[in-house]
Amino acid sequence: MKMKKRAVGVLAATFAAAALPIVVASPASADQGDCxxxxxxxxxxxxxxxxxxxxxxxxxxxxxxxxxxxxxxxxGVRVDHAQSACGLAGA
Structure with missing residues (x-):
């Protein structure tokens, strides 16, 4: 039983370490070039x-x-184009 708890703990820690970069990564790197x-x-x-x-x-x-x-x-940029472009600039 002790071995099983330890294995579960190691798996949980491994999962957390693997998931952390995904969780804290910034959203897709859109910028002014995309705009x-x-x-x-x-x-x-x-x-x-x-x-x-x-x-x-x-x-x-x-x-x-x-x-x-x-x-x-x-x-003079149309509203829908401006909204989309600015969304890409700051996304």
Whole structure:
């Protein structure tokens, strides 16, 4: 019985060690490049204004998504494209 408990403990520790990197890993590494590529594929000319908006969406702050969204909307990007692009920038 003692041996069985020990084996279960070792298996649990092994499982936890294997699962830990998956649990603490960041979500898929989307960034400003993904934002820019999405907009390029949607037919927009990627220039300094799109680059700046996508970069602002890549920041780790509570206002990053909104900053990206407003930056893109102000230069004429459609709402649905801006939402998707900014989601990719900060995901």
């Amino acid at each position: 820019q590529y999405y907009l390029h594929e949607a037919g927009y000319k990627v220039g300094p204004k799109i680059e700046a908006a996508c970069e602002s969406g890549d920041q780790f702050s509570p206002t990053a998504y909104g900053s990206c969204l407003m930056g893109l909307l102000n230069i």
